[in-house]
Amino acid sequence: SQTIHQWPATLVQPxxxxxxxECTVEGTSNPNLYWYRQAAGRGLQLLFYSxxxxxxxxxxxxxxxxxxxxxxxxxxxxxKLLLSDxxxxxxxxxxxxxxxxxxxxxxxxxxxxxxx
Amino acid sequence: RKEVEQDPGPFNVPExxxxxxxxxxxxxxxxxxxWYRQDCRKEPKLLMSVYSSGNEDxxxxxxxxxxxQYISLLIRDSKxxxxxxxxxxxxxxxxxxxxxxxxxTRLLVRP
Numbered sequence: 001s002q003t004i005h006q007w008p009a010t011l012v013q014p015x016x017x018x019x020x021x022e023c024t025v026e027g028t029s030n031p032n033l034y035w036y037r038q039a040a041g042r043g044l045q046l047l048f049y050s051x052x053x054x055x056x057x058x059x060x061x062x063x064x065x066x067x068x069x070x071x072x073x074x075x076x077x078x079x080k081l082l083l084s085d086x087x088x089x090x091x092x093x094x095x096x097x098x099x100x101x102x103x104x105x106x107x108x109x110x111x112x113x114x115x116x
Numbered sequence: 117r118k119e120v121e122q123d124p125g126p127f128n129v130p131e132x133x134x135x136x137x138x139x140x141x142x143x144x145x146x147x148x149x150x151w152y153r154q155d156c157r158k159e160p161k162l163l164m165s166v167y168s169s170g171n172e173d174x175x176x177x178x179x180x181x182x183x184x185q186y187i188s189l190l191i192r193d194s195k196x197x198x199x200x201x202x203x204x205x206x207x208x209x210x211x212x213x214x215x216x217x218x219x220x221t222r223l224l225v226r227p
Binding site for chain 1: 220
């Protein structure tokens, strides 16, 4: 069966510090991978998605970046955190079937980031 | 207009009640539809995929109305453990394989 891991679970960082969040998927190959952010009491905002190694698409302009160095590894980074970067960061994966339609997305446990 | 719209609630119902949520979507070409459940401070988890003919899973029934572009979720015999936020999710239907998440409807089931 497939599992998705995220770490760390909780993070408190000062403004201006760097960030690196990691997500790995087990039990599947060539998944689509996604990074979302959920601000307190708000909906999910798609930040980045990737359909393959080294392929990253950005959804919103921001001071965050993403990388996919391996098939099942997705990393979210920032060089300098802002207060507004606080939130619940969720990684998700999906497996496209039929070649035409998006499949269900499965989420990792998330990282709760507080920027002070 | 938001791509996926839901009543934020909260819906406050007693145990055993039947409760229904509706969700509307703007892209008539959308093909995939889902309901996710999100508990407080947890990740969203798939509750049901919604098929064109509608589908049922125990106490949960999902319906799709393409003509009116809405999706519904019916929960029968509500349990305390059903208290959560229910997210309506629709495919983006472009080449990106993205899903669009509604902001969620909060359900509170009281004893």
